[in-house]
Amino acid sequence: MHAASRVRPLRATLERVAVFIVLAALWEWAVDIFAIKPYLLPALSSVLRSLWHNRMMLLEQALVTGGEIVLGYAAAVIGGVLMALAIFTWPLAYRMFYPVLVVFQGLPKIALAPLMIVWVGYGTSSKVLMAFLFAFFPVMITTLGGLAGTPEHLVEHFRAIRASPWTMFRRLRLPAALPSIMDGCKTAMPLAVIGAIVGEFVGSQRGLGYLILESNAQARTDLLFAALVAISLLAGLLYWAIELLARRVWWRAL
């Protein structure tokens, strides 16, 4: 009985890590067996070595890119929620803004990136702006959906207890919409990462995206992959943070 309960958590951890281990092994083995040229795909061991060797620089650039992502993301969440609130509350706002937003969302923002850089500059603000543009729409749409999806019988209940419109919003619509909002936040985070990296690709002096450009320009593929690993870790960490936050929001069982 005791042995079983001790094994379970260990086994769960192993199961989580198993896929990664298998992929890592395959990577290392394939590079060797197929004699893949290092500038096409460096061996995992050389990437790890480069990761360790350049850890301070990678950390420094990760902080730069991380800062851009977090700022742009925060702006997108705040902006998206507020815009959804405005559209939900005022039909005029809905008629004016919603079509524009849908059209804009359809535009490939990657194509707009160089323009953004020219308008806003090569500094941090253009990356924050890109991250914001990528992350804004999912948050707005899910917030809107969450607000509109408030169950009618609860709305009636609040009317029955004579709640003011503000109380109905604060104590019913907003909490009821939270699961949807969190969904949007979760979707938006990886998009914010992409936005910041795209911004760095198009014009930057610092950051992990810039590091990728530089290492590619120097044909230092091991460093390039190390930077890719760093970006993956950064994105994973940020997403996990949002996950944790989302768990604190009540689940959905309306």
Place this chain on the structure above:
Amino acid sequence: MKCILQLIGTAVCAWALGLPATASAQEKITYNMAWLPQGSSIGTIVAAQRGWFKEAGLDVDIVRGYGGGRTANELDQGQFEIGYVDPISLVLNRNNGGKIRLVGAINTQWPGGICYVLKQGQKRSLDDMRGLQLGGGSASPVHNVVPAWLEMNGKPRDFIRLVRLDPAVVDISLIEGKVDLAECWLASNWPLLRKQAKAAGVALDWIRYSDLGLNAYGSGFAAREEYISKKPEVVRNFLLASYRGFDFARSNPDQAADIAVQMFPTLDRAVVLEQIREINDLITDPQVASKGLGYLREDRMGSTLSFLDKAFDLHGKIKLPDIYTNDLLTK
């Protein structure tokens, strides 16, 4: 009482005398390398690391650029003070009403060429390249230079087919055989290509444009006319220190490579060293050695301009004296 007054007087005098020194140490300059860090800017890099700019009262910030065209335009708009600009971008910018000028030579010969993978050790001549694909970066001058250069050599303008690639994949595309030919540049991607070729187990060779008729300058230092007239001493001091750096790199390439890697840790030292060796070669023009580093020859500037005039149909709109000056070089 008298002692205190004397003390105050001395203090004020000392402060006043100290002022000009602090004022000149404030002169901020931004130098744009036109691309990511590489060996072609080694002169400015060494001067910065060695403190020669500070000695001359300059606070120099070295930044990356986004290709010749953007660098020329942004220099003209005043986004920075000195740039590493190629004659094509400079002339095109002037053609659009810009007012920038070459103030010092670095590449005394056009450093570009066409690279290819050696198949069974067979070298190619221009005639062998009929109908082949040449990969160049989307914003590269190659797309305008090559047709004009082909014409100059009696070939039709589409003798070689030009393909626009993302700059990041140009080198790999050549090595992997996705394109037959690729643009390559001394002191820039040529050492890089050789490094990748070695890793791939292939050998490369190339034809330089200058081997077949092109007699033109490559990139050099450039500045806005308005800045030149307002702060000639600043430009002069910048050039002085930078060429001192280039001179240092000629005599001590290994040390220079170390200095470069110190400033830009992502650089591959072996590649930078090769780039430095190549720029050492390019910056030296034996015909005007007595004039010192950076001197721009009238005859070669003239042939540069006439080549560009033909390549871009400028109809003589740009005049030779407008595009360069040697006045900012000492001596």
Place this chain on the structure above:
Amino acid sequence: MAGIVGSADPLEAAVRVLRVSKTFVDANEVRALDTVSFHVGRGEFVSIIGPSGCGKSTLLRIVAGLIMPDPGGTAEVFGRLQTAPSNDIGVVFQTHNLLPWLTAEANIRLAAEVQRIDAGEIRERVEAILPVLKLESFRKSYPHQLSGGMRQRAALGQALVCQPQLLLLDEPFAALDALTRDQLNVELLRLWQAIRKTVILVTHSIAEAVFLADRVLVMSDRPGRVIEDLRVDLPRPRDPSGTKSRPDFSRYVVHLGTLMGLA
């Protein structure tokens, strides 16, 4: 004058419904109620039964002030014309209105907080309500952790916290199994005996209506009209086994059943 029935003294009436009609205009015009009139006396327990779609819920909502009747009809509660929901009416619906993100206790507090009742006062009321509803040990549980019966109890608590003078219940036990339903019937009666407020309960179940109420109002098929106002003279306190085995209980049930069959 068909339609106006009732044995309660109109002057003492807690609820007075006079010639209330309601037509909904949707894709098609639906006449839900047709000149419904009845009284409910103070402290009375009245059940309303009728076939599905006869407008019972609509009627209740009109009394609650959530819907307005068509012009020409009025609903009065404690002498006041009903145009909007009011404090002295508590409502329990069939789908419980518990907010999933609040505990049972917090849900019960909700209406009182919305009314800005003093916090200390609210605490006292909640402490009083929880034991009556047998929810003390579940006060910190969330709705999804409660059984169906407990949820309806909590819903009752929601309605009771504002100490309403009139309680309106719209098929509150319809979604529960028979056993829990019977249990809650008993508890409801016990509660009512204690607080002695006016109650109108809409239900599908004839047996439930007879067991609980002083009077049963029978409504016709759509458009709904009151077709019978039956006084239930069964002794109180009532208990499931005792009361339901009485012959007059069955007579009431059969009578109403026949009526509904014909309606």
